[in-house]
Amino acid sequence: METLEGMSRTHHCGKISKDDTGKEVVVCGWVSRRRDHGGLIFVDLRDRSGLVQTVFAEDKMGEQAFPKAESLRSEYVIAVRGRVSLRSAETINPHMPTGEVEIYCEELRILNTAQTPPFYIQDNIDVDETLRLKYRYLDLRRPEMQKNIILRHRVTKIMRDYFDRNGFLEIETPMLTKSTPEGARDFLVPSRLNPGKFYALPQSPQIFKQILMLAGYEKYFQIVRCFRDEDLRADRQPEFTQLDIEMSFIDQEYILNTMENMVIELFDKAIASKVTGPFLRMTWQDAMDRFGSDKPDLRFGMELMDISEYVRGSEFKVFESVLKNGGQVKVINVEGYANIPRRELDGLVEYVKNYGAKGLAWIQYTDSEIKSPFKKFYSEETFNKIKEATGAKTGDLLLVVADKPLVVAQALGELRLEMGRRRNLIDPDKLSFLWVVNFPMFEYEEEEKRWKAMHHPFTAPCDEDVQYLMSDPGRVKAKAYDMVLNGTEIGGGSLRIYNSDLQEKVFEAIGLTPEQARAKFGFMLDAFKYGTPPHGGIAFGLDRLVMIMAKRKSIRDVIAFPKTQSASCLMTQAPSDVDNKQLRDLSIKTTVAKKHKED
Template sequence: METLQGMKRDHHCGELRKENVGTDVVLCGWVARRRDHGGLIFVDMRDRSGFVQVVFDEASMEGGTFHKAESLRNEFCIAVRGTVRARSEETVNSNIETGEIEVVCTELRILNKAKTPPFYIQDGIDVDEMLRLKYRYLDLRRPEMQKNIILRHRVTKIMRDYFDRNGFLEIETPMLCKSTPEGARDFLVPSRVNPGEFYALPQSPQIFKQILQVAGFEKYFQIVRCFRDEDLRADRQPEFTQLDIEMSFKSQEEILTIMEEMVKELFEKSIGAKVETPFERMDWDTAMDKYGSDKPDLRFDMPLMDISEYVKGSDFKVFNAVIENGGMVKCIKVDGYADIPRRRLDELVKFVQIYGAKGLAWIQYSEEGVKSPFKKFYSDETFAKIAEATGAKTGDLLLVVADKRLVVDTALGQLRLEMGKERNLIDPDKLRFLWVVDFPMYEWSDEEKRWKAMHHPFTAPRDEDIEFLATDPGRVKANAYDMVLNGVEIGGGSLRIYNAELQEKVFESLGLTQEEAHAKFGFMMDAFQYGTPPHGGLAFGLDRLVMIMAKRASIRDVIAFPKTQSARDVMSNAPSEVDDKQLRELSIRTAVKKKEAKQEENA
C-alpha cells in the first residue's frame, strides 16, 4: 500500500465548483463507482463533503499510473493529484453539486484496497438493518447516514452557542451514581474497591442538576449520556443522549419562553425551517379529552367528541351499561369515508382492541341514509342530532367507542392517528409545536397497587393542590410541561420541589417511609436545608429530536453506533461474557454460570 508522504490534501471532493477550473488539487477519499471506457476511466470519488468525477486518460498519463487506475474497485481508499476542468455541456451532471466540473488525474495513490462490501454504499438501499448494524462502519459511509450525523453535530453546536449566549454554564455530572430505582431499571456497575457494592449509571442528571441550583450556578445545561435498562422501541435505546437544562428564579412561563426561542433558533439554523412562537399551550385534561393523547398531533383536525347524552337511556344495553357505570361514548368524524369497506371496519375493530376497547361501532351517513350496527335502537331524530353535534354530513363516517374514559380516549386517540395516515391528512413538512401543561402529579399503578409519580418525585405540585397530597393524590396537578412536535414528545420538565418538608410529603404520598426516602435521597434532602432557590428545568431527547429533523423513522439512523432492539451491539458483539478472573476481582458470582455448570455436571 502507498502512503500520503509528500502529497498534502488541499481540497474536499464535494467542494469543487466551476470557479476552481484550472486549479491543481489533491483529493483523498473512496471510490464510489468506476466506469472503464477503454482508454478512459471515470471514477466517482467520495469523501464526507460529497462526490466528484475523476478522469484517468491513458493518452495523457504515464502507463503505470493508468494501469494502477485499471485496478481500482469500489471502496478502495485513494489519493489523487489532478487539475480541475469544466465538463462539456452535454456531460454536465445536474444530480451532483460538482456536476459542472471534473478532475483530470496526474497522480494516483492507492492508500488501501477493499473487499467487496456486503451491500452497496449508496442511499436508499433495501438491506436488512441487522446487516447494516453489523457493518456499521460501511453503513456510515453512505451519504444519507453521513448527513444525519453531520446534522446531529450541527444541532448540538447551535444548542451550545444558544445557551452560552444566554448565560448558561455546561457542567458535567457524574456517570457513576447512587442507585435510586424509582423509575426505569438502573444499569448497575460493580465496585472492585468496595466489594458487594454497586454504582448505577445515571437515568438522568436530575438530582445533581438540582443540587447545582443549591450551589448557586443558576443556569445549567449539559448534553449528556443517560442509561435505562428497559425494553426498547424504534425511538428508545439503553444509552441515549439528552439536552439537560435547569435554572433558578424563573417562572414556568419564563422557562417555556427560553425553550421556545432555543427551538426556534435550532430549527431555523440547522434545517432552514421557520418556527412561529409562542407555541400553543394546552392543559393535559384538554389534550386527553380532545385528542386521546398527552402528545397530540395537531397537523390535522379530527377531535374526539362525546355523544353520551344522545345515546343514553335507549334499549341498546352496550351504551347504557357503560354510561351507568361512569363510562362514556365518544367518536371521531372521518370526512368523506362513509363508503369504508366492511372488511376495513372489521380490521379497525381489532385495532381498537389492542388499546383495551372491547369493540368499535360506527355511523355511516351515506347517500342511502344512515347505516349503523345500532340503528334499530335509535330514532332518525337521534342520528340527526348526533350529526348536528358532530358536524357530520352526507358521505361522512363516525367511529364510536364506549368504555371507561381512559380506554375510550386512548383507543380513539390511536384510531384518530390511524385515520389521519390512511386518509392522507398529515402534511409531513408541517411543524406543529405545542406545550402540554398541568399534568396529573400521580398515576395509579394496577400492578403495584399504589400511586406513582407521572414524571418523577421531584416535580412540584400546584400550590392549590398541596392539601390533597395525603387525602386525594389523584386530584393533584403538577407544575409539569412537555414540548410536543407533530405528535411526539421531544422534551419535558417541571418546576421542582425546593422545600425539604414538601419533598418529604411527596415521598410519603408515594409510599416511601422517612427512612427509605433518606436512604435513597438523603444527600439531596440535606442540601435543601441550606437556602435552596426556586428552580425548574427540562430535558430534550436529542436522538429523537434529530430523528424528526432528519425525517427518519428510527433513532438508530441518527446515532453513530446504536444498539438493536434486544440491546445488543452486533458489530462489537456487546454485551459479552467476561472471564472468571474479572468476576472474582469484583466479588461477583453469576447464577447463569452456576446453572450452566450444573447442566454440564448432569449431562
C-alpha cells in the first residue's frame, strides 16, 4: 500500500466549489462509486464532508498510471492530486453540492484496498438493522449516519456554549458509586479491592448534583453517561447520555424559562428551526383527562371526552358496572370516519386490549342512521345529546372505552395516537412543545403493595400537600415538571427537598425505615444538616432529543455504537464470557454454566 508522504490533503471532498476552479488540490477518502468509460474513469470520492467527482483520463495520466485507476473498487481508500475544473453545462449534477465541478487526477495513491461491503454505503438502504449493527463501522460511513453523528456533536457544543454563557460550571460526577435501587435496576461492578462488595454505575448523577448545590457551586451542568438495567425499546438503551442541570436559589419559573431559552437557541442554531416561547403549560391531571397521557402529542386534536353522565342509569351492564365501581366512559371523535370498515373496527378492539381495556365500543353517525353496539339500550335523544356534547357531526365516528380512569386514559390515549397516524393528522415537520407540571408525588405499586416516588424520592412536594404525606400519599402533588415535544418526554425535573426532616418523611412515605434510609442515603441526610440552599434541576435525554431533531424513529440511529434490544453489541459481541482468573480476582462464582448443564 502507498502512503501520504509528501502529499498532504489540502481540501475536503464536499467543500470543493467553482471558486476553486484551476487550483491544484489534494483530496482523500473512500471510493463511493466508480464508472468506467474506456479511456475515462469517473470516481465519486467520499469523505465525511460529502462527495466530489474525480476524473481519471488515460491521455493525461499516462499508460503507466492509468491501470492503477482501473484497479479501483468500492471503498478503496485513496488520495488524489489534481486540478479543479468546471463541468460542462450538460454534465452538471444538481443533486450534489459539488456537482458543478470535478477534479482531473494528476497523481493517484491507493492507501488501502477493501473487501466488498455486505451492503451499499449509501443512504436509504433496505438492510436489516442486525446487519447494520454487526458492521457498524461501515454503517457509520453512510452519509445520513454521519449527518446524525455530526448533528449530535453540534447539539452538545451549542448546549455547552449556552450554559457557559449563563454562568454554569461543567463538573464531572463519579461513574463508580453506591447502589440505590429505588428506580430501575442498577448495573453492578464488583470491587477487587473490597471482595464481596459492589459499586453501581449511576442511573443519574442526582445525589451528586444536589450535593454540589450544598457545596456552593450554584449552577451545574454535565453531559453525562448514565446506566439502567431495564427492558429496551426504540427510545431506550442500557447506557445513554443526558444533559444534567442543577441550580440553587431559584424557583420553578426560573428553571422553566432558562430551559425554554436553551431549547429555542438549540433548535435555531443546530437545525435552523424557529421555536417560539413561552411554551404551553399543562397540569398532569389536565393532560391525562384530555389526552390520556402525561406526554401528549399536541400536533393534532382528537381529545378524550367524558360521556359518563349521558350513559349512566341504563340497562347496559357494561357501562353500569364500570360507573358503579368508580370508572368512567370516555370517547374520541374520529372526524369523517363513520364509514370505517368493519374489519378495521374489529382490529381496533384488539388494539385497545393491548393497553388494558376489556373492549371497545363505538357510535357511527352516518348519513342514514346511528350505528352502535349499545344502540338498543339508549334513546335517539341520548345519542343526539352525546353528539352535541362531543361536537360530533354527521359522518363522524366516536370510539368508546369504559373502565378504571387509568385504563381508559392509557387505552384511549394510545388509540388516539393510532388514529392520528392512520388518518394522517400528524404533521411530521411541526414542533409542539409544552410543559407538564404538578405531577403526583407518588404512585401505588400493586405488586409490592406500597407507594413509590413517581419521579424520585428527592422531589419536593407542593407546600400545601405536605400535611398529607403520611395520611393520604395519593393526594400529594409534586413540584415536578416535564418538557414534552411531539408526544415524547425530552426532559424532566423538579424542585428538590432541601430539609433533612422533610426528606426523612418522604422516605417513610415510600416504606423505607429510618435504618434503610440511612443505609442508602445516610451521607446525603448528614450533608443536609450543614446548610443546604433551595435548589432544583432537570435532565434532558440527549439521545432522544437528537433523534427527534434528526427525524429518526430510533435512538440507535443517533448513537455511534448502540446496543440491541437484548442489550448486546453485535459488533464487539459484548457482553461476553470472562476467564476464571478474572472471576477469582473479583471473588465471584457464576452458576450459569451449571444451570445450562441441568437443562
